[in-house]
Amino acid sequence: MQTQTPNPPLIRNNAKQLRLKINGIPYSLMVKPWVTLLDLLREELDLTGTKKGCDHGQCGACTVLCDDKRILSCLTLAVMRDGAEITTIEGIAPENGLHPLQTAFIEHDAFQCGYCTPGQICSAIGLLKEGKANTEAEVKDLMSGNLCRCGANPNIIAAIMEVKNGGSHE
Known part of the structure; x- marks a missing residue:
């Protein structure tokens, strides 16, 4: 006879602390593990220059620089980039000028x-x-x-x- 093992309880609001430098500004944020870098940038930090196109990594509209390498922010969980330096379109130009x-x-x-x-x-x-x-x-x-x-x-x-x-x- 088999006994059923109870399902473990769901953990709600299990946000993780995340430290990022975004466009030269240091941030310490509490972020849920399933939040994409794209959604963090757009919805939490109001950096809407990074666009949400296909949301499947197929169009490149969400491309940002992470430690000077280009990444698709829609396919990147924010918690994966703890400690990284992120540059969005808002952060590429020198003060009072254009890149x-x-x-x-x-x-x-x-x-x-x-x-x-x-x-x-x-x-x-x-x-x-x-x-x-x-x-x-x-x-x-x-x-x-x-x-x-x-x-x-x-x-x-x-x-x-x-x-x-x-x-x-x-």
Whole structure:
């Protein structure tokens, strides 16, 4: 005869302490383990420049920099990044100015609706820091995870190549 083991009680409100540096500002937050970095940024910290597109890691609209590497914040649990330095689109520009990629995007008309632009720019900053994008074909391939439904991809690639080749100075 088998006896039933009772189900363990559900633990509610099991938030974890999380320390992050976001756009240069240190934060100490209580975060539930299932909260994505995207939702933390947008809903708790009001950093709405990072966009929620597909929420499945397929469009790149939610791309941010984590310790200078590009990540999809919709697929990243916030608690996984404890101690990390996160940079969103709001944190890339110097005070009273634009980041060189922002300038290049404007000069090359590399956006139309603008929804994907924050993720595109964060991804481009990350790929330039990776040092892997040496040709236009490589940039195109490495940016393939960031979708632009308006069709501005050729202009986006041109803007990134301009910065890569020193046209706008980082």
